[in-house]
Amino acid sequence: MLGARGERKIRYSSLSNAHLRVLRALQTKKQRRKEAKFLLEGLRLCEEAFACRWVEPQELIIDPKRLASDQRFLALVDIAERKRIPLFFSEADIFHQFCDTQHPQGIACVVRSILPRLDEYIIKATGVWLAIDSLRDPGNLGTILRTAAWFGVSGVLLSPSTVDSTSPKVVRSSMGGLFHLPVFADTDLLHWLPRFREQGFRITAAMTTGGIDPGGIQAADRELILVGSEAAGLDLRLASEIDLRLTISRIGRGESLNAAQAAAILLYIHSQRK
Secondary structure: OEEEOOOEEEOOEEOOHHHHHHHHHOOOHHHHHHHOEEEEEOHHHHHHHHOOOOEEEEEEEEOHHHHHOOHHHHHHHHHHHHOOOOEEEOOHHHHHHOOOOOOOOOEEEEEEEOOOOHHHHHHHOOEEEEEEEOOOOHHHHHHHHHHHHHOOOOEEEEOOOOOOOOOHHHHHHHOOHHHHOOEEOOOOHHHHHHHHHHOOOEEEEEOOOOOEOHHHOOOOOEEEEEEEEOOOEOOHHHHHHOOEEEOOOOOOOOOOOOHHHHHHHHHHHHHHOO
């Protein structure tokens, strides 16, 4: 028990060496997939996770010294107590042992994904979806997820060759966007694109060349936008599943757009042409 500001007592546990090993293991994709859990670092991401729909906080880890200086830390402790989420206290220097960032903020939480089954969710799928193929850069994927959340995308499909959406760099660059829409990893696009078409979706692909300028295309009520990596492009086997190919016209002398930029432009155009 600890008296916070000398007023109230907070129930907590201290991190054991065994617990630290578990937290460090969550830095690996293998362990994150095995446990269906991942680690969040920083106050903003923890706040987002406690307020979102698609992940469920499992434990909260805090440097107790921060409780005396920041009401937002104390507010998260209040929520954890109310929801009976286990609370752990750890000194600031211990955070370096399980956090990926160079300067931890003294707060982290472990969350569990609570996504529905895609085969059940697709039955009621509407709006605009994104499908990402073979994107390897975590910053790019995180930015796409952040943008998708901004534009109210209904869901995101990630091919097996796309970077893990729960990796620390993706989570940080998504700025919480990952928590506000369903993101289905390891999705066989060859199997699922026809299923989306059966539900009335138009399959649209972003192409570097050879497509129609998106500015003149009327948005579909149900649309799945397919984006590949700027280096490898889309899997050629997906060509037969594409209904419409779009190419963003180059006006200046820039070499190319990366996948996140292309996705943002297409989502904005779609939002303006509903």
